[in-house]
Amino acid sequence: MAKLAPRPVIEKPRPKQPARAAPAVAALPGEERVLRAAEKALNGQTRGLRALLPFLGPAFVASVAYIDPGNFATNMAGGAQFGYMLLWVVLAANLMAMLVQSMSAKLGIATGLNLAEVCRERFPYPVVVALWIQAELIAMATDLAEFIGAAIGIHLLFPAIPLFMAGIITGFAAFGILSLQARGFRGFEAVITMLVAVIVGAFAFEVVLARPSVGAVATGLLVPHFDGTESVLLGAGILGATVMPHVIYLHSALTQRRVVGATDAEQKRIFNFEKWDVIIAMGLAGVVNIAMLTLAAAALNAHNITVPDLNTAFRALGHTLDHGADIFFGLGLLASGLSSSSVGTLAGQIVMQGFIHRQIPLFLRRTITMLPALVVIAIGFDPSRALVLSQVVLSFGIPFALVPLLLFCRDRGLMGTLVNRPTTTAVATLVVTVIVSLNLFLIFLLIRGH
Numbered sequence: 001m002a003k004l005a006p007r008p009v010i011e012k013p014r015p016k017q018p019a020r021a022a023p024a025v026a027a028l029p030g031e032e033r034v035l036r037a038a039e040k041a042l043n044g045q046t047r048g049l050r051a052l053l054p055f056l057g058p059a060f061v062a063s064v065a066y067i068d069p070g071n072f073a074t075n076m077a078g079g080a081q082f083g084y085m086l087l088w089v090v091l092a093a094n095l096m097a098m099l100v101q102s103m104s105a106k107l108g109i110a111t112g113l114n115l116a117e118v119c120r121e122r123f124p125y126p127v128v129v130a131l132w133i134q135a136e137l138i139a140m141a142t143d144l145a146e147f148i149g150a151a152i153g154i155h156l157l158f159p160a161i162p163l164f165m166a167g168i169i170t171g172f173a174a175f176g177i178l179s180l181q182a183r184g185f186r187g188f189e190a191v192i193t194m195l196v197a198v199i200v201g202a203f204a205f206e207v208v209l210a211r212p213s214v215g216a217v218a219t220g221l222l223v224p225h226f227d228g229t230e231s232v233l234l235g236a237g238i239l240g241a242t243v244m245p246h247v248i249y250l251h252s253a254l255t256q257r258r259v260v261g262a263t264d265a266e267q268k269r270i271f272n273f274e275k276w277d278v279i280i281a282m283g284l285a286g287v288v289n290i291a292m293l294t295l296a297a298a299a300l301n302a303h304n305i306t307v308p309d310l311n312t313a314f315r316a317l318g319h320t321l322d323h324g325a326d327i328f329f330g331l332g333l334l335a336s337g338l339s340s341s342s343v344g345t346l347a348g349q350i351v352m353q354g355f356i357h358r359q360i361p362l363f364l365r366r367t368i369t370m371l372p373a374l375v376v377i378a379i380g381f382d383p384s385r386a387l388v389l390s391q392v393v394l395s396f397g398i399p400f401a402l403v404p405l406l407l408f409c410r411d412r413g414l415m416g417t418l419v420n421r422p423t424t425t426a427v428a429t430l431v432v433t434v435i436v437s438l439n440l441f442l443i444f445l446l447i448r449g450h
Contacts, residue, residue: 034054034186034259035054035259037050037053037054038054038055038259041054041055041269041273042261042266042269042270051273052273052276052277054259055259055270055273055274055276055277056276056277056280056281057186057189057193057254057258057277058105058189058251058254058255058258058274058277059101059105059251059274059277059278059280059281059282060189060192060193060196060277060281061188061189061192061250061251061254061343062101062104062247062250062251062254062281062343063101063196063281063282063284063285064192064195064196064285064336064339064340064343065142065244065246065247065340065343065344066094066097066244066282066285066286066289067196067199067285067288067289067336067340068142068145068146068149068244068336068337068340069145069146069148069149069150069152069153069310069333069336069337069340069387070145070149070387070390070394071289071292071336072149072292072310072313072332072333072336073309073310073384073387074234074237074238075090075238075289075292075293075296076292076293076295076296076300076307076310076313077234077296077307077308078234078235078238078293078296079292079293079294079295079296079297079300079301080296080297080300080301080305080306080307080313081230081231081234081301081306082227082231082234082297082301083216083220083297083301083302084212084213084216084217084219084220084293084294084297085220085225085226085227085231086220086231086234086235086238086293087217087220087221087290087293087294088220088221088222088223088224088225089224089235089238089239090238090286090289090290090293091221091286091290092239093238093239093289094282094283094285094286094289095286096239096243096431096434096435097243097282097285097286098278098279098282098283099424099427099428099431100243100248100402100405100428100431101247101248101251101278101282102274102275102278103405103406103409103420103428104247104248104249104251104252104255104405105251105252105254105255105271105274105275105277105278106255106271106274106409106415106418107252107405107408107409107415108251108252108253108254108255108256108257109255109256109261109267109270109271109274109418110267110271110414110415110416110418110419111256111414111415112256112257112260113252113256113354114249114250114252114253114256114350114354115248115249115252115253115354115401115404115405115408116131116132116135116249116253116350116351116353116354116355117354118404118408118414119131119354119355119404120354120355120356120357122408123404128355128356129355129356131355131400132351132352132355132356134396134397134400135245135246135249135351135355135397135400135401136348136351136352137393137397138245138246138393138394138396138397139246139344139347139348139351139369140348140369140372141390141393141394142244142245142246142344142390142394143341143344143345143348143369143370143373144372144373144376144386144390145386145387145390145394146336146337146340146341146344147167147170147171147174147337147341147369147370147373148167148337148373148376148377148383148386148387149310149333149336149337149340149341149387150166150170150173150174150333150334150336150337150338150341151163151166151167151169151170151337151373151377151383152166152310152311152333152337152383152384153166153330153331153332153333153334153335153336153337154166154169154170154334156310156311156314156326156329156330156333157327157330157331157334163377163383164374164377164378167370167373167374167377168374170337170338170341170370171366171367171370171374173338174338174341174342174345174366174370175363175366177191177192177338177339177342178342178345178346178362178363178366181346181362192339192342192343195335195336195338195339196281196284196285196335196339198331198332198335199288199332199335199336200284200287200288202328202329202331202332202335203288203291203292203295203328203332204291205325205328206291206295206299206317206321206325206328206329207291207294207295207298209299209321209322209323209325210294210295210298210299210321211298212294212295212297212298213298216297217294220297221290233445236438236441236442237442239434239435239438243398243401243402243435244394245394245397245398245400245401245402246344246347246348246351247343247347248401248402248405249347249350249351249354249401250343250346250347250350253350253354255270255274264416264417267416267417267418268417268418271418295317296313299316299317299320299321299325300313300316300317300320303316303320305320308384309382309383309384310333310384310387311384313329314326314329314330314333317329344369345362345365345366345369346362348365348369349362349365352365373386395439395442395443396439396443398435398436398439399436399439402432402435402436403432403436406425406428406429406432409424409425409428410425
């Protein structure tokens with residue numbers, strides 16, 4: 001019999017050896033409906049889309065990290081400077097992200113623990129503390145970019161609102177979204193999914209306005225090539241910054257006790273459903289990223305317009321496309337910042353609880369993590385520059401999440417029947433090696449002062 005957990009954050013200490021099935025917990029009314037639907041799906045009473053629906057949600061929450069304000073800046077710059085050339089990099093990056101997030105989801109299903117908790121169980125205490133500290137710093141850097149992105153979105157849409165005041169509004173909006181957690185995971189997932197839909201709709205409309213060359217899009221997606229050092233560096237930036245460390249921790253937490261299989265067979269069926277969740281959600285995120293770069297190529301590169309920051313991109317789209325294209329861009333940026341900022345705060349809570357079994361009130365964490373962004377805005381530091389720097393800091397944390405995930409998912413004693421197949425492990429090892437190598441390369445370039 002499948003069981004349902006109302007929240008991804010664990011409230012009690014876990015045993016040293018993870019159990020195969022989690023204890024039953026009280027579910028909220030809306031979650032009980034999800035549990036009943038999940039039970040019917042696992043028992044074969046429902047099939048097709050009806051069977052899949054109760055398992056959709058975790059990957060949609062995780063996917064917002066792949067369409068955050070940092071992606072806006074990178075994709076718009078890449079398309080404006082090199083046209084459709086780097087679309088294949090975006091596609092490759094998204095396929096890598098699908099693999100990584102499916103492994104994270106699988107770890108939570110197989111062990112009943114999230115990645116941070118498995119690290120706590122398996123690694124020496126000093127290593128655990130070091131991993132926690134770096135994860136907290138990475139979470140704060142990520143939140144800085146997402147918070148500033150939402151504030152820029154508000155300021156672009158409503159120029160009369162100063163950027164600092166836009167930051168305050170962003171904070172209150174994020175509080176409102178996070179408060180949905182008290183009513184169970186389903187409401188929070190629904191709001192995040194709605195914000196993702198706003199982003200998808202905004203860029204779909206803009207791409208239609210831009211009328212890109214279908215042939216050029218196909219060539220950019222299917223024919224890997226570069227044109228000079230700058231294109232290589234930008235491609236490395238797109239690919240190297242693909243995986244977000246905080247959502248690797250988060251995704252395993254979102255699946256660890258959401259619907260819990262009491263047998264190996266049920267766990268396999270749950271993971272099969274969650275794979276479709278990943279494919280759909282990350283596929284949408286990939287479409288959005290491809291649309292961003294395509295839009296920049298058709299509307300900006302074709303007019304020889306460069307975009308050093310999001311403000312320039314906003315104004316340029318309004319000038320070249322008209323029909324409110326700039327407004328839709330601003331709406332997409334605002335939805336991206338609000339959703340990714342809320343998810344980042346939740347991920348930070350899971351990181352603290354998982355590594356050191358401590359937690360602070362979610363709203364206190366939100367207040368603490370928004371302060372650096374408000375300080376950056378208040379002192380007049382270039383917000384677009386802050387976005388770039390935060391992505392560099394984030395790059396440091398990627399190996400500390402990816403490598404443990406790979407090691408754990410290949411461990412049969414930990415994963416049981418959900419252990420990675422040898423082929424999956426080989427592909428995942430290649431992906432992890434590529435992503436980590438690219439991030440080290442980018443860090444080297446930063447230190448060298450490129």
